[in-house]
Amino acid sequence: MRRGQFIIGCLVFFIFFQASALAQNQELIDSLKNVIAHQPDDTLKIKTMNALTWQLIITRRQTELARQYADSGMLLSEKLNYPFGIAKSHYYYGVIGRLEGDYYEALNHFDQYNTYATNRGDSVNVANGLYHMAVINSFQGNYETSLDLHYRILKIYEKEQDEYSIATTLNSIGIIHFRMKNYDEAIKHYNQAIAIMTKLEEEIDIADGLHNLGNVYATMGQYDEAITYYNRAxxxxxxxxxxxxxxxxxxxxxxxYSEKGNLRQALNYQKEALEIRKALGQKKEIAMSNNKVGFVLSEMNQNQQAIGHFLEGARIAKEIGSNPDLKDSYEFLSRAYAKLGNYKKAYENHKQYSHVQDSIFNQTSAQQINELKARYEAEKREREIQLLTSEKKIQGAEIAQQKAIKNAFIMGSILLLILIGVLYAAYKNRIQAIRLINKQKQEINDQKIKELENNQKLFALDAMISGQEAERKRIASDLHDGLGVLLSTAQMHFNSVDNKIDHPNGVAMYSKANALLDEACIEVRKIAHNMMPGSLLKLGLVPALNDLCEKLRKEDELEISLEAFEMDKRFKETAEITIYRLIQEMLNNVIKHAQASEVIVQLMNNNGNVNITVEDNGIGFNVYEALGSGGMGLKSIESRVKYLNGNLNIMSEQGKGTSVTVEIDKKVLFKE
Amino acid sequence: MINILIAEDHQMMVDGIKAMLANEPAIRVVAEASNGIEALSLLEKNDIDIVLLDINMPVLDGVETSKKIKALYPMVKVIALSMYDEGALIYSMLKNGVKGYILKNIGKERLLEAIQTVYDGENYFSDHVKDTLMTSMQPGKTKSSSEFMVKLTRREKEIINLIIDEYTTAEIAEKLFISEKTVETHRKHVLQKLNVRNTAGLVRTVIQKGLLD
Known part of the structure; x- marks a missing residue:
């Protein structure tokens, strides 16, 4: 087997999209289109357009339509002066460009997106944008640029002290060096990545790194080294x-082992790989492995057996529509038949091989042509520059002496012109700088006004929610300490009357009154609990939620699972109460509307954020319509999320249930 | 003779309890505290057998006070005396070592029964508290049938599907438009949920138990 083939086998992943996923996706797209038609021109509409654009992009077939919606989003964002919307549109243009092979445009847009993210100090998203750019450059064969970008990504993660991401980036850098045939550099970077992964005990990633190292040594022809690394992995x-x-x-x-000529050993390994993959049911890999087993058999001149494997490989590759594997199968079949002297079959399979080869070519040709064009243009420019310099050399040699004086004169004039030019440019720059500063000042002022307005709104919301909760807390405590104590003491005293009654009717009346008092105590406890659960104040969010879920499990026969991860630390009281109410409201909505039988409530402490998910398996609803009509349940959820300065995301599909996630910055939860 | 300390911030309540215990020759209320700190300092000075401890008190509440009593005076037995009948509070008090949990509207006979039972080294709970204990599950542990059927959220399923399709963390992050860190958190989280050690175990468990749709 040729090396090129096995490297591609190791590095390239093929992405398949399932038909069912596409169908769901189409439903969502249609409903989004519907919503947009009825929305007023505000930022919410931009968000809907963004959502639609993204859904269209991930179908990978409707990029033209996606571009149109990205255009609309861009226009509206510009009209409303909404920088986030503009940046988002650039991002989508970038992704569309990348998918369509329009790399130059794509890079341009990611650049603009990155400028926006950089200005906001959002370094993680900058790294995201840079990653796309690096991938595109690597597609284009501009490995140097791709490397530069990767090093910038690396710097960002180093600043964020995100060791895992540092290691994955080092690994990517290793892969590019490998493609550039800088084997020493590739080895160095893989080793660095492995060292970090070892520290983090990410064993899967260590194995990945060792595998990559094996590939380098195999390509360099150092087979024994390669075998050592593969064995370690x-x-x-x-x-x-x-x-x-x-x-x-x-x-x-x-x-x-094939390369080393040890075919028997090679056959053993390929057969073992095939058996494992069969057990796992990985179809694409089974096709690959069949081809590889067949190939070794064919090298060993056991062509009849080899053909069996190739045919099996071809059958599976055809079934899953994997043309690259199908092409291999036909090619090897053709050769095996030729070796057996069955030239008719050899010819038939070669025809099939050419046919598949053509269709692969058609699939990728658009991108390849673009790539070739870009390379061609780069080369053309380089050649022109070379041509110009060589022409100048010849001319210069011919008439150097004649023109020496004239040249001196021209040089003088040019210098003068340059001087004038430089002065003019400096002047213009200064004017532009002043203008820019003024514009920036204006922008800062606008920003400040907006911020003040926002603060005002948040303040009002804050006052409303915290006022309401404070009042509830006061009522609960009044009930407990006032009415509750009174009632309890009354019953306590009343209980002592018990043995002093001798009238027979008296006993019955006593029991009745005692039962009523008991009921009154329970009622007070219930009202106080609804006002403000004691466990929430005394023990915190998770125990209180546990009680809440237990109650709903009993009363509504709803199967609720509550999962809290690393939520041991208490938040400030108002935050805990707000989150509790939020989840209570979400669960109320599920009970009232969803007709669900199962609910998952999940709280997750996630580097810097707390992530809350409430998911049901009910009938689902149209999110955009519901948000638009402003039902009370959703309104109060929205306002509480806003109060915590969080992000609310509702995903719902008719018949598939609803999943609501809220993400809250931890800083908001702890600061007083 | 059973020596009692009452820690309760409502004088009316304290008087009520004292009235009920007044004619009992074997029981003596030797001290009264109106908050947890006071109760702790009285425990140091007096020889106390049983503390009747209110949960909702100023300065130091019953939850914290019971924790301290367990640490400082392990021989002293505590009966929680409360308005609250919430499962989580009952459990946290039990965890803090209380031997009894009674609601405040308790009658005289039951109160005497509670004190005697706890003094004899056994536990005592009001009927209503018993009901709550029977039906609610212990917090912190996975509950009911979900102990056997772990459930995954849609996002988790999405990520596992991509892991199975051999996407790397970076590729998953790119595809789902979330940060790599978030992907990692989800992954680790699912490992915990399924109680497996690594990605290989995760994939195996998910497939064996048919947790993906």
Missing amino acids: LAIDEKLDNEWGIAYQKENLGLV
Whole structure:
């Protein structure tokens, strides 16, 4: 097997989209289109357009339509002077460009998106944008640029001290060096990545790094080294029971042994890989492995057996529509038949091979042509520059002496012109700078006014919600300490009357009155609890939610699972109360409207954010219509999320249930 | 003779309890405190057998006070005396070592029964508290049938599907438009949920138990 093929086998992942996912997606797209038609021109409409654009993009077939909605989003954002919307549109243009192979445009748009993210100090999103740019440059074969970008990404993660991301970036850098055939650099970066992953005990990623190192040594022809690394990766995968990883390591070990000429060993490894993949049911990989087993058999001149494997490979590749594997199968079949002297079959398979080859070519040709065009243009420019310089040299040699004086004169004039030019440019720059400063001042002022307005709104909301909760807390405590104590003491005293009654009717009346007092106590406790649960104030959010879920489980026969991860620390009281009410409201909505049988409530403490998810399996609803009509349940959820300065995201599909997530910055939850 | 300390911030309540215990020759109320700090300092000075401890008190509440009593005076037995009948509060008091939990509208006979039972080394709970204990599950542990059927959220399923399709963390982040850190948090979180050690175990469990749709 040729090296090129096995490297591609290791590095390229094929992405398949399931038909069912596409169908769901289409439903969402249609409903979004519907919503947009009825929305007024505000930022909410921009958000809907953004959502629609993204849905269209991920179908990968409707990029033209996606571009039109991105255009509309851009126009409206510009009209409303909404920088976030503008930046988002640039991002979408970038992704569309990347998908359509229009790389130059894509890079331009990501650049603008990054400028926006940089200005907002949102370095993680800058890294995101840079990552797209790096991938595009790598597609274009501009490995140097891609490397530069990766190093910038690396710097960002180093500043964020995000070790895991540092390691994955180092790994990507290693891959680019590998493609550039800078094997020493590739090895260096893989080793750095492995060192970090070792520290983080991310064993899967360590195995990945060792596998990559194996690939480098295999490509360099240092087969023994390669075998050592593959074996180390294999040991980790075996420890982790990572079956598909084991298959990959064995496959590559097989390839290296083929290169070394040890075909028997190679065959063993390929067969083992095939068996594992069969057990896992990974169809694409089974097709690949069949081709590889067949290839080794064919090298060993066991062509009849080899053909069996190729045919199986072809059958599966056809079934899953994987043309690259199908092409391999036909090519190998053709050769195996030729070796057996069955030239008719060899010819038939070669025809099939050419046919598949053509369709692969058609699939990728648009991108390849773009890429070639870009490379061609770069080369043309370089050649022109070379041509110009060489022409100048010849001319210069011919008439150097004649024109020496004239040249001096011209040089003098040019210098003078340059001087004038420089002065003029400086002057113009200064004027532009002043204008820019004025504009920036204006922008800062606008921003401040907006901020003040926002603060005002938040303040009002804050006052409303915290006032309401304070009042509830006061009433609850009045009930407990006032009425509750009175009632309890009354019953306590009344109880002592018990043995002093001798009239027979008296006993019955006593019992009746005692039961009523008991009921009154329970009622007070219930009202006080609804006003403000004691467990919430005394023990915190999670125990209180536990009680709440328990109650709903009993009363509404709803299967609720509550999961809280790393939520041991208490938040400030108002935040805990608000989150409790938020979840209570969400669960009320589920009970009232969703007709669900199961609900998941999940609280997750997630680097810097607290993430809340409430998900049901009910009938679902149209989110945009509901948000527009402003039902009370959603309104109060929205206002509480706003109060916590959080992000609310509702996903709902008719018949599939609803999932509501809220993300809140931890700073908001702790500061007083 | 059983020596009692009453820690309760409502004088009316204290008087009511004292009235009920007044004619009992074997029981003596030796001290009264109106908050947790006072109760702790009285415990140091007096020889107390049982503390009747209110949960809702100023300065130091019953939850914190019971924790301190358990640490400082392990021989002293505590009966929580409360208006609250919420499962989480009852459990947290039990965790803090209280031997009894009674509601404030308790009658004389029951109160005497509670004190005697706890003094004899057994636990005592009001009927209503018993009901709550029976039906509600212990907080912190996974509950009811969900203990056997772990449920995954849609986002978690999305991410696991991509992991199965061999996407890297960076690729998943790019595809779902979330940060790599978030992908990692989700992944670790699912590992905890399914009680497995690594991604390989995760994939196996998810497929074996049919947790993806």
